[in-house]
Amino acid sequence: ADIKVYRASTTAPVNIAVVKYWGKRDPKLNLPTNSSLSVTLSQADLRTLTTASCAASFADGDSLMLNGELSDISGARTQACFRELRARRAALEAADPSLPKLSQMALKLVSENNFPTAAGLASSAAGFAALVQAIANLYELPDSPSQLSLVARQGSGSACRSLFGGYVAWRMGDKEDGSDSMADLVAPASHWPNMRALILVVSAAKKGVSSTSGMQQTVATSGLFQQRISNIVPANMASMEQAVKARDFAKFAEVTMRESNSFHACCADTYPPIFYMNDVSKAAIRAVESINAKAGKTIAAYTFDAGPNCVVYYLDEEAPTVLGAFSDVLGSGVTGWKEGSAGVKSSVKLE
Ligand code: PMV
Numbered sequence: 001a002d003i004k005v006y007r008a009s010t011t012a013p014v015n016i017a018v019v020k021y022w023g024k025r026d027p028k029l030n031l032p033t034n035s036s037l038s039v040t041l042s043q044a045d046l047r048t049l050t051t052a053s054c055a056a057s058f059a060d061g062d063s064l065m066l067n068g069e070l071s072d073i074s075g076a077r078t079q080a081c082f083r084e085l086r087a088r089r090a091a092l093e094a095a096d097p098s099l100p101k102l103s104q105m106a107l108k109l110v111s112e113n114n115f116p117t118a119a120g121l122a123s124s125a126a127g128f129a130a131l132v133q134a135i136a137n138l139y140e141l142p143d144s145p146s147q148l149s150l151v152a153r154q155g156s157g158s159a160c161r162s163l164f165g166g167y168v169a170w171r172m173g174d175k176e177d178g179s180d181s182m183a184d185l186v187a188p189a190s191h192w193p194n195m196r197a198l199i200l201v202v203s204a205a206k207k208g209v210s211s212t213s214g215m216q217q218t219v220a221t222s223g224l225f226q227q228r229i230s231n232i233v234p235a236n237m238a239s240m241e242q243a244v245k246a247r248d249f250a251k252f253a254e255v256t257m258r259e260s261n262s263f264h265a266c267c268a269d270t271y272p273p274i275f276y277m278n279d280v281s282k283a284a285i286r287a288v289e290s291i292n293a294k295a296g297k298t299i300a301a302y303t304f305d306a307g308p309n310c311v312v313y314y315l316d317e318e319a320p321t322v323l324g325a326f327s328d329v330l331g332s333g334v335t336g337w338k339e340g341s342a343g344v345k346s347s348v349k350l351e
Pocket of ligand 1: 125159
């Protein structure tokens, strides 16, 4: 009998969108209403580490330990990832009968975040990306990151962008089966090595309205949203790709802030309205505005996801100005901050 335990580990980074994914055209397959683009944060700061193992002797089914606690994997999204990866492994086993039948064994996953999961920072993206990549490594799948992004997308939409470092686009695609809704690399982190991200932890509480139900309500009730997906996002995707390629920070920053505003305006336009930002979030916006006004040019850009926490992008040469200005905001309700960037080690301070 096969008594071997097969094992593989990987890490996956957190990504923060500068052109936002907001809206599903197919909730079951996690197919988006628009393309999106993100910046991957440094794994030194924020990442999920996942080990996947399987063995013929694992008798009691698949399991996932997340930060030391047994996690529910019965949800349709997680099951879709397992099913898809097993099918890809089974195809390899069918083609080469000498391969061990890993696709038929129970999977044990152990996952750890190197940042406080409770801090309300995007963790599902890194989580699903690491889960998919770890199992793909275990199964020795030949799939490219883009091919794996098709699987991660089914776990959490934004997770498809965490299979890559750097600047990553998720192309919405137009096929009904989702086979062309995947991520690709716009530019590696090394393309723009002085890019930095400051994460302002405004609230450690779990978000009030989940992204899934917020998106559903937006698609169903916001009139502005139609304008956003038909005109605003396509134009912003094009400008953002140009800005990244040209390392044009002012343009990158303007599109980033306009995108965040457009997304939160659509949330406020739903009926009833959804508010993710609170007063401290708004103070952070004003702080960025005043930094840029004082500098006489755009040196900082804010963005907010489905919660009150703020991410500020800036270039390393502006660090003293940007970080200095934020120490005021830090004193008034921000509970912690994290400075990070694609591929650059940085400091952490959590009160
Ligand atoms: O991947 P989800 O379902 O958690 O949705 C993420 C939505 C935003 O973070 C608000 C935007 C984005 O593109 O990441």
